[in-house]
Amino acid sequence: MSTLPLEGIRVCDFTAVWAGQTATMYLADMGAECIKVENPYIWNPMTRAASPRMNAALAQMLPPWIAGHPPEPGPRPWNNSPAFMHVLRNKKSFTVDSRRPEGLAVVKQLIRISDIVAENLALGTLDKLGLDDGTIQSIRPDAIILHMPAFGRTGEYIEGRGYGSHIDGVAGSTVLRGYRDTAPVDNANIFAGDYWGGMMGAFALMAALRHRRRTGRGQVIEMAQSESSAHMFPQAALDAAWNGRVHGSLGNRSVEGLVPNGVFPTNVADSWLAISCRNDEEWANLVAFMGRPAWALRPESATSSGRAVHEDEIEERIAEWTATRDRESTFHELQRAGVTAGPVLNAAEAAVDPHLAATGAWQRLPATEDYPEVDWLRPAYRFSVSDIDLREPPCLFGQHNDYVYREVLGLSEAEIDALAAAGHIATTYAPEALNG
Amino acid sequence: MNALEGLTVLDFTSHIAGPFCTRLLAGMGARVIKVERQGGDTCRFLPPFKDDQPGPDRSALFHYLNADKESVVVDLRAKASRNVVSRLLALADVVVTASSPAQETALGIDYATLSAVKDVPVISLTNFGHEGPYRDYTLSDTVLYAMGAEMYSHGLEDREPLKLGGTAALLQCGAMAAVAAMGAITAYEIQGIGQLVDVPLFNAQVNNTDRRNSSIMAWRFSGRIQRRAAGAGAGLAGGIYPVADGFVEVTASAGNYWRRFVEMVNDDALRDPKWENPMTAMNPTAKEEADAIVYPWMLAHTRGEAWEAAREARAMLAPLYTGLDIWQDENFRSRGFWTEIEHPELGTLPMLDRPFILPDSPWRVDRPAPSPGQHTDQVLADADFDDRQISALKAQGVVA
Numbered sequence: 089m090s091t092l093p094l095e096g097i098r099v100c101d102f103t104a105v106w107a108g109q110t111a112t113m114y115l116a117d118m119g120a121e122c123i124k125v126e127n128p129y130i131w132n133p134m135t136r137a138a139s140p141r142m143n144a145a146l147a148q149m150l151p152p153w154i155a156g157h158p159p160e161p162g163p164r165p166w167n168n169s170p171a172f173m174h175v176l177r178n179k180k181s182f183t184v185d186s187r188r189p190e191g192l193a194v195v196k197q198l199i200r201i202s203d204i205v206a207e208n209l210a211l212g213t214l215d216k217l218g219l220d221d222g223t224i225q226s227i228r229p230d231a232i233i234l235h236m237p238a239f240g241r242t243g244e245y246i247e248g249r250g251y252g253s254h255i256d257g258v259a260g261s262t263v264l265r266g267y268r269d270t271a272p273v274d275n276a277n278i279f280a281g282d283y284w285g286g287m288m289g290a291f292a293l294m295a296a297l298r299h300r301r302r303t304g305r306g307q308v309i310e311m312a313q314s315e316s317s318a319h320m321f322p323q324a325a326l327d328a329a330w331n332g333r334v335h336g337s338l339g340n341r342s343v344e345g346l347v348p349n350g351v352f353p354t355n356v357a358d359s360w361l362a363i364s365c366r367n368d369e370e371w372a373n374l375v376a377f378m379g380r381p382a383w384a385l386r387p388e389s390a391t392s393s394g395r396a397v398h399e400d401e402i403e404e405r406i407a408e409w410t411a412t413r414d415r416e417s418t419f420h421e422l423q424r425a426g427v428t429a430g431p432v433l434n435a436a437e438a439a440v441d442p443h444l445a446a447t448g449a450w451q452r453l454p455a456t457e458d459y460p461e462v463d464w465l466r467p468a469y470r471f472s473v474s475d476i477d478l479r480e481p482p483c484l485f486g487q488h489n490d491y492v493y494r495e496v497l498g499l500s501e502a503e504i505d506a507l508a509a510a511g512h513i514a515t516t517y518a519p520e521a522l523n524g
Numbered sequence: 525m526n527a528l529e530g531l532t533v534l535d536f537t538s539h540i541a542g543p544f545c546t547r548l549l550a551g552m553g554a555r556v557i558k559v560e561r562q563g564g565d566t567c568r569f570l571p572p573f574k575d576d577q578p579g580p581d582r583s584a585l586f587h588y589l590n591a592d593k594e595s596v597v598v599d600l601r602a603k604a605s606r607n608v609v610s611r612l613l614a615l616a617d618v619v620v621t622a623s624s625p626a627q628e629t630a631l632g633i634d635y636a637t638l639s640a641v642k643d644v645p646v647i648s649l650t651n652f653g654h655e656g657p658y659r660d661y662t663l664s665d666t667v668l669y670a671m672g673a674e675m676y677s678h679g680l681e682d683r684e685p686l687k688l689g690g691t692a693a694l695l696q697c698g699a700m701a702a703v704a705a706m707g708a709i710t711a712y713e714i715q716g717i718g719q720l721v722d723v724p725l726f727n728a729q730v731n732n733t734d735r736r737n738s739s740i741m742a743w744r745f746s747g748r749i750q751r752r753a754a755g756a757g758a759g760l761a762g763g764i765y766p767v768a769d770g771f772v773e774v775t776a777s778a779g780n781y782w783r784r785f786v787e788m789v790n791d792d793a794l795r796d797p798k799w800e801n802p803m804t805a806m807n808p809t810a811k812e813e814a815d816a817i818v819y820p821w822m823l824a825h826t827r828g829e830a831w832e833a834a835r836e837a838r839a840m841l842a843p844l845y846t847g848l849d850i851w852q853d854e855n856f857r858s859r860g861f862w863t864e865i866e867h868p869e870l871g872t873l874p875m876l877d878r879p880f881i882l883p884d885s886p887w888r889v890d891r892p893a894p895s896p897g898q899h900t901d902q903v904l905a906d907a908d909f910d911d912r913q914i915s916a917l918k919a920q921g922v923v924a
Contacts, residue, residue: 091711091715091717093707093708093710093711093714093715094707094710106733107733110733114703118707118710133777133779147746149806151750152739152742152743152746152748152749152750153674153677153735153738153739153742153750154738155742156738156739156741156742156743156745156746156748156750157745157746158745158746159746168745170738170739170741170742170744170745170746171735171738171741171742172738173741174737174738174741175733239855240855240859242859243855243858243859244854244855245831245835245855247835247836247838248831248834248835248842249781249834249835249838249839249840250840250842251775251840252734253773253775254773254775254840254841254842255842256773257771257772257773257842257843257844257845258842258843258844258845259845259850260689260845260846260847260849260850261688261689261692262764262771262773262844263689263771263844263845263846264688264689264690265678265686265687265688265689266686267679267680267683267686270680271766271771272764272771272844273763273764273765273766273771274680275678275764276677276678276679276752276753277763278674278678278688278734278735279733279734279735280688280692280696280734282733282734283696283732283733283734284696284699286733287696287699287700287702287703288699288879288880289880290703290706291548291699291702291703291706292880292882294703294706294707294709294710295527295528295552295706295882295885296527296882296885297710298527298528298706298709298710298713299525299527299882299884299885301713301714302525303525303884305884307882307883307884307885308883309880309881309882310880310881310883311879311880311881312859312880315856315859315861315878315879315880316879316880318850318856318861318876319695319876319879320688320690320692320695320696321689321690321692321847322584322585322588322589322690322695322876323571323572323584323585323690323691323847324689324690324846324847325847325850325851325876326572326584326585326588326847326874326875326876327571327572327584327847328846328847328848328850328851329847329851329862329873329874330572330574330575330584330873330874331572331574331575331576332848333572333848334846334847334848335689335690335846335847336846337689338689339686340666340684340686340687342664342665342666343571343689343690343691344570344571344665344691345570345571346664349664349666350666350684351666351670351675351684351685351686351687352684353684360670360676360684360685362666362667362669362670362671362675363667364664364665364666364667366662366664423658423661423662428662428663428664428667429667430661430663430667430668430670430671431670431671432670432671432675432676432685433670433671433672433676434676434677434739434749434750434751435674435676435677435736435739435740435742435743435749435750436743436749438671438672438730438736438740439740439743439744441671442657443652443656443657443658443726444726444727444730446655446656446657447652447653447655447656447724447727449727449730459745460745462741462744462745463744464741465730465731465737465740467731468700468704468723468724468727468728468730468731469700469701469704469721469722469723469724469727469728470653470721470722471704471707471708471711471719471720471721471722472635472719472720472721472722473711473717473718473719474707474708474711474717474719476707
């Protein structure tokens, strides 16, 4: 008996950037055969790397999250971007130029034997290829189609273009994150909605699969990422709708009313400890742990609403206290004393965190020609029976051409030779894509 | 037909992450039986409240997270509750819990105890999992984001790192648990597999696509650490700009998006080919020079005007919305982002509608969140307790 819940489900995967590729990754983790359709003649921006011409010098000028390639990115930087490789685990990659008739025919053959077609490209991209919903459904009547437009497929904003940061803006995320004393101009880009959109997309697809098991019917799912992401901030939206109140940034203060709730300096530069008192008991524990300083003993400070009146002072005093302390030992001592606290872990610290290591969060994958042997993250959840895991390394560009053309599509040698000769089958991009 | 019609979820969760997971299941049509402690879920006492008046049925967040659920109040600390849980389990296809490993065992809702009665999938949200050195540590939204996500690189270089707004980190973990739950439900319905699904909140954030996993991979590949204020990598004009009535977010990276942006701003100085060199984007002086042209254009437009111009030029620009903007925006409204709930005490209230559209198996927001114990009698009757037994359980304080 198989132990993968989505075994037998095939995904024809046109997703790009993060939200879409994350959504299909969760399905691949669960055993769906997720086949990534890639085009050697088109460089899809922010999908396999920041630039097809990434080199050591350019990488150094860009932030690590997007360009922390190995020191020498080499001739195929699309196979070693830290931003995108991890969302390609358990997937298969094949190449075809779907703009040409024989390429489109190949894609249609794949759709015929796929359960799901997923995309989050600019609105109308699939239509232009000749793969509108009606066509897909005529090829595969029970197909489940997932569209993840930034702002919807109907309405005034359909022509809006957006990456994660723009979607976060409209979803209400950006105005809520920042310091209490600065304008939002000071925010660096973050992309909360990409993570969210990936999870929501995968959830919606699995719900639609259950519906299809019961009815035999597929459907066209529309997930406007701006709408979906607005669900990350229900307090702000509902306080506006119920009470007319506008939420701005609280800095690191708590919308739940926890006091104190913040990020405090420790005895090493740029090393921070987050502390939350989730209730009055945790506050009492903190006060006892600090040795009952006079400033913390006001009678009204026994309750969170009383502490809120003196929140500035409480934060200042805690910061003075933490500033002389070691972050690591204070973290453990506070937790053992019944106070919710934890270090702000940078990427290097998270990578070697003892708890993650002890609980098997990582799996070492062997080196390829394009990246070195390193530890990769396994899925966030652990199923005690189903083998949901990092089973296959991230797919390299065109890595599964043989498998897809021969075994999945069952093409003859002659057909494959002809497609190869016409440039559809590749493991590198065509020069025009690299210079485009 | 709803996608999860016919599926019953036994929900022992409280606060935010767990209830969001089960709310997604309820939204797709599952019957969710919410087992609450005496006095109710702590989330009932979290703001915002209707008219700012606290009360167990007045929290907007609680209604958002618990619409369409049924509430049964059970004192899980009482020995006699074990029989109640067993009978409720007989109704269930999946269980969701959100307690610490120690509490799970103490309350008899750990996988070993539950599976001895009926082997259904048990989705267990915990702070740090069921093993390892941090197993018994606690988390808040902020500490979770600090340890698990890329808080370290969010904010200004010379100031403290920043969290996300609201309780986004907790809600993200609830979404991750819902993905896991759908996988487990599928395995149960197709393959008959009951199992423990361990969903540590910490791991859910370490897996965060929002630069956490990328930043860790970057460190492994290159030894470089993502720091704060590292720049957006967004090109010549990029980041957040003030406009006449607020702010907009812009990306104008070299190539198409720069050319479209220039088309939108429509200033000949930006049409100079020098701007087309990708290396120009790395030069801070060049950005200043571009901004000197861009700022006046921005300040002469409202958010709505700027976004309209961007859509016309297919440029990457979008407004920064507040919750009030989302509430008032005609497009959000006409597309069906908002709906209403009818509450017997609070009246008609706006509520967020679907996070996605499944036209053949629609999302639902049919009923407001229940009062504590509102469905105790009905659910216990469904679980084959007769009136006399229900009264006895109430008299003993086991249920309410």
